[in-house]
Amino acid sequence: MSTAPRAGTAPLSRSNPWKIAGASMIGTSVEWYDFGIYATAAALVFPELFFPEMNRALGTLMSFTTLFVGSLGRPLGAIVFGHIGDRFGRKRALIWSMTLMGGATVCVGLLPGYASIGVAAPILLVLIRMIQSLAVGGEWGGAVLFAVEHAPPKRKAFFGSFPQVGDGVGYFLSTGVFALMALIGHRALVDWGWRVPFLLSAVLVLVGLVIRSSMEESPEFEAARLAEEAEEKQAAPFIAVVRDAWKTWLLASGAFLITVAGYYIVVTFMSTYAVSDLGFTDSQAAGAGTAASVVVIICTPLAALCADRYGLRKVTLTGILLHVLVAFPMFWLVDTHSVAGLWLAMCLPMLASTIAYASIGTLVSGWFAPRVRYTGLSMSFQTAGLVGTLAPAAVTWLYSDFGNSWTPVALTFVAMALVSAVCLIACNPGRAAGSSDGSAGGIAAGIVTERGDGAETRAAGEAVGM
Template structure:
C-alpha cells in the first residue's frame, strides 16, 4: 500500500515539529512520576514503611505504568490501524494530561489512608495506557510521511521528546526543590503535576493540526473498496510473532537502560550514597543534554550505515561502559557522578535513536500500528520493573552496584542480538506492494 500523495517539505517540517513537541509534553507528564517516585512518593503514600522498603514500594507503583502499556498498545493500536493514526494520538494526549494533573490533586496517605496509594496506582495505570499508544503513533506518522532513505534521522525526531521531557520534568522538580523540605513534601511536589493541565491544551492544539498519515489514507480507500481487513492485533500475532520478539529484544536497552540510569540512579545516589538531591537531578539534566546530541548524531549515522547497525553498535558500547559508569557514580564526587550518568545515558541513547525505523520496518502497513505498539510496549513492561529490580540487586549486594552493572550488560546483549536479527530482509507472506497476493513483499529498510 502506498501513499496517495507525497508530503511536501513544508508538510514534513510541520509534522516533525508537532510530533516532537507533542511527544516531549507527553513524556514530561510520564517522567514526572519517575522523579517523584524516587524523591517523594515513599513519604507521601507509603509513610509506614522503612526508607528502603518505601522506595521499593514507590518503584512498584512506577512499574504499574509499564504493565499498562501493552493494554494501551492493544487499544490504541486497533484505533490507529482502523480509524487513523491522528485519532489515536489525540486520545492519548488527552488521557495523559488529565491523569497526570489529577495526581497533583491526590490526598496523602495521612489524609485518606490506603485509598491514597490505590488511587495513585490507578492513575499510574492510566498513564501507562496512554503511553502505550503514544510512541508508536507519533513514530508512524513521522515515518509514513517521509522517504525511507531518511528514516534513520527522522525516527530520531520523536525520540528527542524523551530527553526534552526529562529536562522539563527534572527542571520542574528542581524548581520545586528550592522550597524548604516541609513545603516541598506537603505541597511543592504537586506543582509540576498540576502544570500538566495547562500543557494539555497546548499539546491538544498541536495534535489537532497534524495531517493524517498518507499510508493510512490509502489503507482507508482500499478498505472502502474491499471491506475492512481482519482485526489488526490478531493479524499481528498470527503473522508476525517472530518479528515481534525481535522488536522487543532490539528495543530493550533504549527503554530499560534509560530508566536504570535515570529513575533508579536518582534513588541510588540520594538514598544509598547520600548524594545531595540537587546533584542527582543535575546529573539527570546533564544526561538529557548528552542524549539530545547523541540522538541527532546516531540518527544521521543510521541514514549512512543502516539503523540496525547503529542499534547493535550502541549495545556493544553500553556493554563496555556499564561497569565504569557505576564506578564513577560510586565515587560520590559531584563531577564524577555527573560524568558517569551522562556517559551512561549517552551510551543507551545510541540504540534508542533509530529504533523506530528498525521495528516499524519489520511489519506490513495493515497491522503496523498494532504490531509496533505491542512490541515496543512489551519491552516497556520489562523496563518498568528495572528500577525495582535494580533496587533489589543493590540491597542483596549490601549496597554495591555491580549487580546493576551486570543487569545493564544483559540488556545490551539482548539489544545486540535483536538488532542483528532485525536487519532488512524479505518476509514471505507479507502483502505485495501493489496489491498482488503471490509475491513476497519488498525488503523493508529501517
C-alpha cells in the same frame, strides 16, 4: 497485499515533514515529561509521601513497584490505540492518547497523600498510573510512525528521531522543574512542591493538542486504507500481529529492552543510590538528570543522521553494545562522590541509549506492514516498556539482597543489552513483513528503513504508497 492507491483515487498529499516531526516531538515531550516527573518523584518523594510507615529502603522498593504495576496498562494501550491508528487514522489515535495521558498526570498532582486518606492514597496512585500508562501505550509508536511515514525517503531516520528528541525535551523539563522545586528544601518538596510539576503538565497538553489538531493524516495510512476498502475485510490489527508476525513482535520487544529498561535504571535507581547511599542532595541528582537530557536532545538527531548515512541496523546495534561498555564505569564515576562524577555517571549511559534509541523506532517500523504497523510497533515498544518499568524494583531488590552492592545491578544492565543485541541481529527485516506469506508490500516495508540510499527506498515507497 499491494497498498498502492487504485486508479481514479485522489492523489495523496504529504504534509511538511518538519511540521509533522514537530508535532510528533511535542507529543513524546509530554509523554516523557509525565513519566520523568513520576519516575523522579518515585525516587525522591513518593516513599515518604505514600509509604511513610515503611523504612526508606522498603518504601523506595514499593514506590518503584508502582512504576511496574501501574504500567500494566501499556500493552493494552498499544492494542487499543494501535487498532484506532491502523483502522481509523494515526492522527485520531494520537489526539486521544495525549488527552488521556495529560489528564491522568494532573490527577496525580491533585492526589492526597497517605497522611490524609491512608491506604487509599497508594491504591489511587496505582489506578491513575494505569490510566496514564494506557494512554502512553499508543503514544510513542504512533508519534514515530507519523514522522517516518511523512519523511523524505533519504531522511527516514532523521525525521523519525524527533519523537526521541521529544523524550529528551520531556526529561529535561521534568528534571529541570524538579531540580528547581528541590531548592525549596526537602520538607517543602514533600509537603506541596512535588505537585507543581504534575499540574504544569496541563499546559504542555493544551499546546500539543492545538498542534496535533492541525496535522494531516499519514499518506501511507491513506494508501493502505484505500486499498483495503476494495478488498475483503481484514483481521483486526492485533489479531494479525499475533497470528502472522508474532516472532517479529517478540524480537522487536527484545531489541527495545535496553533502551527502555536502561533508561529507568539510570533515571530512578541511580538517583536513589546517589541520594540515599552517597549523600547527594535531591537537587544535585535532578541536576545530573537534566544534564543527561541535554545529551539526548543534542545527540539524537546526530545519531539519526549517521543512521541515514551508514544504516539503521549498524548504528542501532552500536548504541546497544555501548551499554555493555558503560555499565560498570557509570557506578565507578558516581562512587567518586563528586558532582562531576555524578553527571558523567548519568550522561554516559544516556549517550549509549541515545545512539540506539535515535534510529530503532524507524528501523522497527519497517518490520511491519502498513496495515498493522501502528499496532505492531506500539506492542513491541510497550512490551519492552512493561519489563522496563519492573527493572528499578528488580535491581533495587538485587542491590539490597547482595549487601548494598551495585555489581548485580551493573550485570543486569549488561545482560539486558546483550538480549537486545541478540534480538536485533536475529530479526530478519526481509521476512518481517507483518504477514507470513512475505508479501511484496510487507517485504518492501521491511527494506525501506534498512538503507539510506535511494534505490531500495524508492522501490519500497512505490510498494507502500509513499
